[in-house]
Amino acid sequence: MKAKYKFQVVQDMVMMMILLSLMGFHLWDEDIHEWLGIAFLLIILLHNGLNIHWFSKLAQGEYSAFRIMQVTVNLLLIWVLSSAIISGMMLSKHLLPDLPIHSSSDLVRKIHMTSVHWGHIIIAVHLGLHWKMLANFFCKIWHISPLSFLAAGLMPAIFLCIATYGLYVFMQRDLLPYLLIQVDFAFFDFEESKALFYLDFFAVTMLFVYLTRILLWLFLSNNEQGNNTEIKTSEKV
Numbered sequence: 733m734k735a736k737y738k739f740q741v742v743q744d745m746v747m748m749m750i751l752l753s754l755m756g757f758h759l760w761d762e763d764i765h766e767w768l769g770i771a772f773l774l775i776i777l778l779h780n781g782l783n784i785h786w787f788s789k790l791a792q793g794e795y796s797a798f799r800i801m802q803v804t805v806n807l808l809l810i811w812v813l814s815s816a817i818i819s820g821m822m823l824s825k826h827l828l829p830d831l832p833i834h835s836s837s838d839l840v841r842k843i844h845m846t847s848v849h850w851g852h853i854i855i856a857v858h859l860g861l862h863w864k865m866l867a868n869f870f871c872k873i874w875h876i877s878p879l880s881f882l883a884a885g886l887m888p889a890i891f892l893c894i895a896t897y898g899l900y901v902f903m904q905r906d907l908l909p910y911l912l913i914q915v916d917f918a919f920f921d922f923e924e925s926k927a928l929f930y931l932d933f934f935a936v937t938m939l940f941v942y943l944t945r946i947l948l949w950l951f952l953s954n955n956e957q958g959n960n961t962e963i964k965t966s967e968k969v
Contacts, residue, residue, distance in 0.1 A: 740782055741869055747775045748855075748937070752930050755852060758920035759929060763826040770827065773817055798952055802861055809854045816851050819844035838916065845918055849910040856937045860944025891938055898939030901932040 750772045757765055780787075790803065821828055822835045823844055859866075867887075871878045878884065902908070909915050 736782065737869070738873075740779070741866070743775060743779060743782075747772065747779065748859075750775065751852065751855065752933050752937075754848070755933050756926065756929050757918075758922050759924075759926050766820075766824055766827045769817070769820050776813060798948075805854060805857050805861060809851070809858055812847050812851045812854055815847035816844060819847060842913065842916065845910060845915065846913050849907065852933070852937070853911065853940050856940035857944045859937070860941040861948070863941055863945055892942060894935050895938040895942040898932075898935035898937070901935050902939060905932065907936070 750768055753760065753768050754765065754772060760768070786806075793799075795803075818833075819840050821831060822833050822840050824831065824834070825836075828834070867883065868878060870876075871883050876883050910918075
């Protein structure tokens with residue numbers, strides 16, 4: 733297995749941990765939140781730099797249903813994260829307070845809050861599109877057969893339980909209004925446990941990862957060409 737791919741997986745895991753930390757805005761001082769935002773931006777740039785070949789091949793080859801889905805999700809992700817990053821820079825009080833586009837208006841704050849929550853969801857969908865590839869990676873690293881009970885039975889059952897808990901979290905934390913731009917002022921519980929907060933948002937991530945896998949199974953599982961395309965494309969990204 734290529735060292736570059738191992739590095740990319742580690743890099744993506746770090747990116748996920750920073751993302752969860754950024755979602756917990758109220759659990760850190762504002763300056764730490766801004767430093768984490770800068771770190772997240774740098775890792776995104778590195779992630780895209782390592783996958784630059786994907787962009788160079790956008791105009792090449794045929795577009796299967798899976799490829800159309802993948803490109804759509806990736807372009808949406810670029811748009812949403814760009815919105816979150818630019819609005820975050822405009823709101824910065826500690827690292828970029830003198831930025832010419834600085835603004836702490838309610839509109840910018842609402843755009844940042846909405847784009848951050850959509851970014852979390854679309855990253856989960858992006859992860860779901862590559863879930864099979866990641867599962868195969870960890871099977872190789874840990875020398876586990878993909879057909880073993882651990883890989884094909886126990887681990888999917890554990891993640892499914894986490895995803896089910898994520899559905900409860902999504903409703904209990906009332907996250908849908910954030911996605912529908914209906915929240916003007918976010919509610920923060922400054923006394924809540926960091927560990928519980930991260931577990932909750934990781935579970936929401938798993939919810940949308942598994943919803944993506946279910947949709948793929950519904951639309952592509954009977955399409956042999958689609959499955960082959962998924963595998964080939966996943967191996968390249």
